[in-house]
Amino acid sequence: xxxxxxxxxxxxxxxxxAALSAAYFLHRFGLGDRYQMLDxxxxxxxxxxxxxxxxxxxxxxxxxxxPGWGLVEALGLDCDELPAATAVPxxxxxxxxxxxxxxxxxxxxxxxxxEADGFRAELGDGSSVTSNLVVNxxxxxxxPFIPHIPGAADFRGxxxxxxxxxxxxxxxxxxxxxxxxxxxAIQLLIEIAxxxxxxxxxxxxxxxxxxxxxPFTPEQGREAVARVERRVRAGLPPTSVVSxxxxxxxxxxxxxxxxxxxEWRPMFxxxxxxxxxxxxxxxxAEALGRPGAPEHLDVDVIFWxxxxxxxxxxxxxxxxxxxxxxxxxxxxxxxVVEADPRIQLLGYGPSASxxxxxxxxxxxxxxxxxxxxxxxx
Ligand code: FAD
Numbered sequence: 001x002x003x004x005x006x007x008x009x010x011x012x013x014x015x016x017x018a019a020l021s022a023a024y025f026l027h028r029f030g031l032g033d034r035y036q037m038l039d040x041x042x043x044x045x046x047x048x049x050x051x052x053x054x055x056x057x058x059x060x061x062x063x064x065x066x067p068g069w070g071l072v073e074a075l076g077l078d079c080d081e082l083p084a085a086t087a088v089p090x091x092x093x094x095x096x097x098x099x100x101x102x103x104x105x106x107x108x109x110x111x112x113x114x115e116a117d118g119f120r121a122e123l124g125d126g127s128s129v130t131s132n133l134v135v136n137x138x139x140x141x142x143x144p145f146i147p148h149i150p151g152a153a154d155f156r157g158x159x160x161x162x163x164x165x166x167x168x169x170x171x172x173x174x175x176x177x178x179x180x181x182x183x184x185a186i187q188l189l190i191e192i193a194x195x196x197x198x199x200x201x202x203x204x205x206x207x208x209x210x211x212x213x214x215p216f217t218p219e220q221g222r223e224a225v226a227r228v229e230r231r232v233r234a235g236l237p238p239t240s241v242v243s244x245x246x247x248x249x250x251x252x253x254x255x256x257x258x259x260x261x262x263e264w265r266p267m268f269x270x271x272x273x274x275x276x277x278x279x280x281x282x283x284x285a286e287a288l289g290r291p292g293a294p295e296h297l298d299v300d301v302i303f304w305x306x307x308x309x310x311x312x313x314x315x316x317x318x319x320x321x322x323x324x325x326x327x328x329x330x331x332x333x334x335x336v337v338e339a340d341p342r343i344q345l346l347g348y349g350p351s352a353s354x355x356x357x358x359x360x361x362x363x364x365x366x367x368x369x370x371x372x373x374x375x376x377x
Contacts, residue, residue, distance in 0.1 A: 004104045004123075007130045008036040010368050011121055013112075013314070014137035015039025015103040016046020017066065017354050018346035020092060021361020022135050022368075023101045024067050029369045029376040036129060037101065038121070040108035044096055045089025047141035052165045053083050054191060060084045064354035066095050067362065074098075109138075113317045118342075121314075133371060135364045136315060137346040137357070140308035147306055151271035161304045162188070171301060173198035177276060179267075180305030181205035182240070183247060186262070188305060190252060193261040202297060204265040204276075211249040229350040232329040235322030238349035240307060241356065268297070275299045310348050318343065333363040342371065 010026065012019050012035055019037055026035050043049055048063070057063060057071075058080035065071055071091045072078045079087075096103060108124030118132045144163040146152075152159070162184045168191050176199055178189040185205065193201040228241050247253070256262050266287050268276035275298040312327075320337055322328045327345065328338040334350055337343040344364045351360035369376035 002104070003127075004036050004038060004107060004129050006128070008034065009131065009372055010035035010133045010135060011119065011129060011131035012037040012135045012137060013039075013109050013121070014046070014139060014347070015041060015044065015105060016048075016092075016137060016139050016347070016357070017064075018137035018139070018351065018357035018361050019046070019103075019135070020095060020101060021067055021358045022137065022346060022364045023361075024099055025362045025365030025376075026368065027099060027101070029365055029374060031365070031369060031372065031374060032100070034372065035135075035368075036131075037103045038107040038109055038123070038129070039103050039105040040124070042106050043089055044093035044103070045085075046092065047139050048084055048088035048092075050141060050163075051083075051085040053085055053167065055084045055187075056081050057084055057087055059187060063088055064358060066092070067358055069095055069098060109314050111314050111317050112136075114340075132342065133368050134343045135346060135368065136312065136344065136348075137361075138311045138314070139347050140310055140352065142311040143309040143313075144304075145307050145309050146304045149268070149271050151277075154273050155271050155275075155302065156273050157275075157300045157302065159302045159304065161306070163308075165303070168192045168194075168196040168199070171196040171199045174300040175200045175202070175298065176301040176303055177202045177204065177297065177299040178303045178305060179204055180307070181207060181209040182305060182307060185305035186247065186253060186256075188303070190256045190261055192303075193256070201261065202265065202299065203261075203263065204267055206267045208264045208266075209247050211247050211253060213249045216248065225350045225353075225356065228352075229334050232326055232334055232349035235324035235326050235328035237324075237326040238310065238352070241350060241353050271302070272296065276302065310345075310352075312345070312348070315343075331363070331367060333360055335360050335363050336367060341367075344368075 023037055074091050074094045109121050111122045113120050119134050121129045144161040171192050176192055189203050192199055225241050228238055232238050269279040270277040278295045320327045330336050330338040335344045346360040346364055347357050351357055366376045
């Protein structure tokens with residue numbers, strides 16, 4: 001869109017599910033001309049536009065519809081086999097158009113600072129936008145997380161993160177170690193093992209995941225989200241709501257288990273020039289069936305599927321961190337920063353799911369309306 005104006009009442013940072021939901025409800029509450037939305041991605045779709053091509057709507061956990069207009073209706077078709085990386089951006093783009101939601105992109109927000117009676121967001125091109133309120137909805141995609149393991153810099157093979165994955169074809173004839181216990185780790189391990197010609201796969205993580213053969217109940221889902229909510233209300237760093245809901249034992253996973261693809265190893269303790277090493281950790285030794293001796297595994301690729309963190313570095317000048325290492329959140333849905341209630345974080349903690357992002361967006365619009373003295377219905 002056109003350049004953002006120099007001032008707005010509500011600055012929405014991001015243009016994914018959470019941001020669009022907030023904007024939709026701001027329009028509903030009569031505040032359609034009192035916000036600006038800035039997103040540094042090139043097109044609609046939030047982080048979905050960057051997902052790997054083999055991730056389909058069916059293999060994504062479930063992409064929840066945006067408020068007011070569902071994906072099937074918007075695209076005029078119902079096809080679970082569509083790649084999420086094209087279907088979701090297509091859907092979000094049509095959604096923005098239908099409801100007249102303006103997203104300025106690509107506009108990068110470098111830093112947000114307090115000013116006398118509000119905020120100043122410094123943009124990538126050196127200009128800035130001031131606002132009374134900040135609704136941050138920047139997701140996690142831009143903050144891939146790799147744990148620190150000694151020796152990582154010495155490794156001569158390739159290291160990559162989920163964030164950088166494109167296709168199994170990249171791993172032809174390679175020995176690939178997949179690290180992680182979440183849904184991405186499992187899906188990509190199986191994909192590489194099954195479809196990369198000549199590849200040999202290995203898998204390890206800190207804890208062996210538990211696969212639920214019973215479908216996850218809504219009560220368990222709510223409890224998992226509530227646990228993350230309690231953490232952020234206490235100022236602790238959020239854990240992933242997607243990871244705490246556990247993994248379902250799908251037919252693909254059951255088959256992979258049967259075929260020996262999901263042979264789990266504990267986390268290695270060191271990285272070497274040619275692979276990874278388990279030092280004489282009793283648990284590792286036992287799992288490897290060779291008590292005592294350090295064990296080495298030569299690999300060509302270490303593929304980190306070790307998750308993401310909140311992409312909120314641009315908020316650092318606001319000094320929101322609590323002593324517990326997280327940001328203490330408050331409000332009905334824990335979207336409000338306790339230390340400065342003019343700032344809301346969406347897609348952070350309990351709302352880091354597509355359905356959570358929707359709800360948080362509505363709540364953010366309601367809170368913004370209240371602060372601006374407008375009644376929200
Ligand atoms: P995003 O979609 O990440 O949008 C954030 C936007 O902010 C992006 O467009 C980004 O460009 C922009 N941005 C970031 N920083 C800046 C900045 N400094 N300046 C300007 N713009 C910025 N959830 C589910 O419910 N179901 C699933 O199946 C599911 N699958 C997932 C699969 C993967 C691989 C991952 C990583 C996550 C998945 N999630 C899933 C969680 C998912 O990320 C959320 O559910 C939801 O899509 C996040 O929406 P969002 O609006 O918070 O963030």
